[in-house]
Amino acid sequence: MAGTDDDPALLLTDFVNTLNIDSATDGLTTPDDLAGWLAGRGLAPGGARAGDADLRAAIALREGLREAMSAHHGPQTADLPAALEDALAALPLRVALTGERPVLVPLDPPGAPAGLARVAAAIMETAAAGTWPRLKVCQEGTCRWAFLDTSKNRSRAWCSMSTCGNRTKTRSYRERRRV
DSSP states (O other): OTTTTTOHHHHHHHHHTTEETTTTEESOSSHHHHHHHHHHTTSSOTTOOOOHHHHHHHHHHHHHHHHHHHHTTSSOOSOOOHHHHHHHHTSOEEEEEETTEEEEEEOSSOSHHHHHHHHHHHHHHHHHHTOGGGEEEOSSTTTOOEEEOOOTTSOOOSSOIIIIIHHHHHHHHHHHHHO
16 A cells, blocks of 8 residues: 555554455465565565464554554543553564654564564554544444544544444434334
């Protein structure tokens, strides 16, 4: 997906959206899928290999991010979900001071773990840019697609009003009519 390399918020939504719940497709079913996804976004060199442990780490990171983004619909807390904390703790990262603020930097050597560490570092970049709390997942239970809430009051609940918003509102209307 073009542009995700430059925008950490889009990188994070792209990563979470490797699992499309609505269509029941997963872009990360094998280690080769993971290596290809990372290489395709410039997060790992082409030809880098990923193993089963890397795939497990990627899925844990993805689902931890989805959980954290789900929490952005409610009252904001500084705590990250335990699943995300665990996933981050397993990645090869270090803190570096560059300019006026600390950043997370992946450790060498380049490869799948460092590529996942670059995804994790995007969390810090979005927090510094103020977009972290705007990263959400669709509240439609059959969707759960990650998106960047660009609404003025940060109240967007669905990835798409025309699709998921309409599904939810129609379902709610039908339930009210049955009663």
